[in-house]
Amino acid sequence: MGEASIRAVDDVSLEVPAGEFLALLGSSGSGKSTLLNLLAGLDRPTSGTIVAAGRNLAELSSTELARYRRETVGMVFQSFNLLPRMTLEENVELPLRLAEVDRGERAARVREALEHVRLSQRMGHRPSELSGGEQQRTAIARALVNRPKILLADEPTGNLDSATGEVILTLLREVQNHLGMTIVMVTHERPLAERFADRLATMGDGKLLATVAARAAGESAAFEDSAEVKR
Amino acid sequence: MKLRDMTELAVRNLREAILRNSLTTLGVAVGVASLVAMLSLGVGLQQLATSRLSKSGLFDSIFVTPKTNLRGPGAGPPATRAAAPKARPLDEAARGEFQRLPDVIEVYPQIRFFTEVRFDGKPFATMVAGMPDSSKSSGSFDGMQGRFFSSGNADEAILQAEFAKELNPQTAALVGKDLVLRYAERQALWPDGSDEGGGFSVVPKERHLRIIGVVETEPASGFGGFGSGRLLIPLAVAETLRAAQVNDLRDVLRDGGGDKPAYASLTVRVKSASLVEATEAKIKAMGFGAFSLLDASKSLRIFFSVFDLLLGIFGSLALAVATLGIINTLVMAILERRREIGVLKALGAADRDVKELFFVEAGVMGLAGGVFGVLFGWLIGRSLTLGTNLYLKRQDLPGVEISAVPWWLVAGAIGFAVLVSLAAGLYPASRAAKLNPVDALRYE
Numbered sequence: 001m002g003e004a005s006i007r008a009v010d011d012v013s014l015e016v017p018a019g020e021f022l023a024l025l026g027s028s029g030s031g032k033s034t035l036l037n038l039l040a041g042l043d044r045p046t047s048g049t050i051v052a053a054g055r056n057l058a059e060l061s062s063t064e065l066a067r068y069r070r071e072t073v074g075m076v077f078q079s080f081n082l083l084p085r086m087t088l089e090e091n092v093e094l095p096l097r098l099a100e101v102d103r104g105e106r107a108a109r110v111r112e113a114l115e116h117v118r119l120s121q122r123m124g125h126r127p128s129e130l131s132g133g134e135q136q137r138t139a140i141a142r143a144l145v146n147r148p149k150i151l152l153a154d155e156p157t158g159n160l161d162s163a164t165g166e167v168i169l170t171l172l173r174e175v176q177n178h179l180g181m182t183i184v185m186v187t188h189e190r191p192l193a194e195r196f197a198d199r200l201a202t203m204g205d206g207k208l209l210a211t212v213a214a215r216a217a218g219e220s221a222a223f224e225d226s227a228e229v230k231r
Numbered sequence: 232m233k234l235r236d237m238t239e240l241a242v243r244n245l246r247e248a249i250l251r252n253s254l255t256t257l258g259v260a261v262g263v264a265s266l267v268a269m270l271s272l273g274v275g276l277q278q279l280a281t282s283r284l285s286k287s288g289l290f291d292s293i294f295v296t297p298k299t300n301l302r303g304p305g306a307g308p309p310a311t312r313a314a315a316p317k318a319r320p321l322d323e324a325a326r327g328e329f330q331r332l333p334d335v336i337e338v339y340p341q342i343r344f345f346t347e348v349r350f351d352g353k354p355f356a357t358m359v360a361g362m363p364d365s366s367k368s369s370g371s372f373d374g375m376q377g378r379f380f381s382s383g384n385a386d387e388a389i390l391q392a393e394f395a396k397e398l399n400p401q402t403a404a405l406v407g408k409d410l411v412l413r414y415a416e417r418q419a420l421w422p423d424g425s426d427e428g429g430g431f432s433v434v435p436k437e438r439h440l441r442i443i444g445v446v447e448t449e450p451a452s453g454f455g456g457f458g459s460g461r462l463l464i465p466l467a468v469a470e471t472l473r474a475a476q477v478n479d480l481r482d483v484l485r486d487g488g489g490d491k492p493a494y495a496s497l498t499v500r501v502k503s504a505s506l507v508e509a510t511e512a513k514i515k516a517m518g519f520g521a522f523s524l525l526d527a528s529k530s531l532r533i534f535f536s537v538f539d540l541l542l543g544i545f546g547s548l549a550l551a552v553a554t555l556g557i558i559n560t561l562v563m564a565i566l567e568r569r570r571e572i573g574v575l576k577a578l579g580a581a582d583r584d585v586k587e588l589f590f591v592e593a594g595v596m597g598l599a600g601g602v603f604g605v606l607f608g609w610l611i612g613r614s615l616t617l618g619t620n621l622y623l624k625r626q627d628l629p630g631v632e633i634s635a636v637p638w639w640l641v642a643g644a645i646g647f648a649v650l651v652s653l654a655a656g657l658y659p660a661s662r663a664a665k666l667n668p669v670d671a672l673r674y675e
Contacts, residue, residue, distance in 0.1 A: 042668045063581050070579025081574045085247045095578045097236040
């Protein structure tokens with residue numbers, strides 16, 4: 001890492017309506033992960049605004065940002081990021097602890113979240129005793145347990161085989177439908193994104209290249225490919 | 232995050248790297264242990280010294296003499312002597328006055344006289360000394376053969392070991408036997424009390440006493456004694472004897488004491504050593520000579536303060552090393568747990584939460600280290616005492632308590648350990664809190 005500043009995300013204007021499942025596509029280094037981190041309140045933009053749930057994230061203090069991450073968004077990562085020394089139950093409980101939810105209520109909500117991802121039978125296990133798909137399902141349960149409005153997923157299928165990846169995306173779709181969540185998912189697996197997302201946004205070189213409805217996304221494949229060749 | 236959740240997480244984190252964290256905690260414990268052991272030794276020795284000294288009656292006693300006795304002949308030119316406050320006789324009235332002073336426990340005279348004892352038909356010359364009741368607790372009668380006087384005016388005698396051997400080499404066989412005390416009683420020349428000429432007659436008398444014990448040495452009975460007593464009898468008994476004492480003749484010559492027996496000296500015991508100074512001043516103001524060993528005990532206290540300070544400094548050095556251990560462990564933990572910190576932040580942990588988590592971890596290590604350290608320190612003190620007592624036993628000396636862990640030392644040591652650990656956690660905690668979550672999550 002150098003001191004030189006890089007414009008990871010530049011001049012992107014994107015609106016995601018509530019309840020939409022948006023897939024952010026692009027090759028590595030296209031700025032899609034940075035955009036997701038900005039949406040998650042993990043990073044701050046040097047300029048511009050990010051309005052989520054009525055608040056401009058660029059103007060929040062770090063404590064307010066932490067609160068936003070705690071209450072408004074849930075995150076799912078490529079490498080699951082479960083804490084290895086904790087059981088599934090404890091991993092899922094973590095956001096509730098941070099949000100200072102009462103102990104009595106916590107147990108019920110953890111169970112509910114794990115039932116959503118069909119892992120309530122394995123609450124006492126540690127992540128290392130689970131398959132990759134199960135670990136990712138646990139991570140989704142953890143992301144859901146605080147009942148956030150927005151679910152952000154950073155390459156959720158990147159570490160999984162394609163069959164398991166489908167299971168995960170089916171689950172995300174189900175969550176979106178059942179709980180009415182907004183989902184923004186970063187991925188570079190275009191075919192999966194086309195099948196499960198409502199809309200695809202393609203990024204390249206820090207810029208938003210195109211947004212298309214998923215059912216029509218296939219038609220713009222040639223355009224996207226040419227964009228990649230240009231880079 | 233709530234403190235309980237925070238503590239749970241912290242303990243869980245500490246358990247995870249159990250070896251490293253145990254070693255760090257052990258480092259704190261060793262530091263605290265050396266601190267506690269050294270201070271307990273200091274405190275114990277101080278307690279030992281003060282209890283021995285206060286038991287001996289030297290530091291809570293004031294030795295009162297008539298002014299004239301203290302000055303003695305030729306103490307300064309006659310002019311200054313005349314200016315001195317009028318000397319009062321140290322008599323029964325004065326004794327009563329002392330007894331009524333606040334904080335005074337007891338007032339007793341020094342009664343010692345040289346006389347003859349008949350035992351088994353044979354005469355022995357010896358020094359008789361009267362023992363006040365309080366001498367029982369002086370420590371000199373601990374581990375004696377036989378027992379202490381059954382009451383303050385029992386016709387009983389305790390023999391000093393050397394003297395007992397003269398009577399019978401098998402000293403144990405003496406206990407329960409009788410002896411006859413032959414002494415010279417002082418009687419006024421004029422029974423009607425018209426004490427014109429002064430002086431007194433001396434009448435031989437006898438008193439039967441039962442031997443009830445043998446003791447190694449006479450308890451230190453302060454000043455004014457003429458050699459140590461070898462036949463000890465209750466003070467009240469000694470007083471009823473009205474035996475002629477060494478000072479009597481001198482008193483007669485000096486102020487014509489006559490019938491009223493004046494004391495050569497009185498010992499005034501007060502409740503505690505701290506009250507000695509005030510009482511001593513009052514007695515002096517009443518026109519008597521007074522003397523105490525207070526100054527000696529004052530310098531003793533100064534010595535122990537310095538002693539404690541030095542021991543504390545060495546103990547603190549050990550704790551300082553332990554502090555470095557804590558800092559090192561926590562900084563290492565940050566490197567190792569970057570990813571976890573990133574996850575926590577992504578899940579909504581504020582900087583403060585992360586900081587507090589590391590802080591609590593440091594505090595828990597400090598608390599555990601403190602508790603174990605106090606335990607170790609106490610054990611070290613115990614074993615030092617044990618070793619010392621083993622040595623003393625070999626020398627045929629009674630055991631002593633050389634280390635003491637008072638509650639303030641326990642609380643202080645644990646509190647200090649926690650405080651030092653928290654201070655050690657300050658830098659790592661703020662470093663962890665400042666970690667950028669995006670960087671931390673990228674860290675593999």
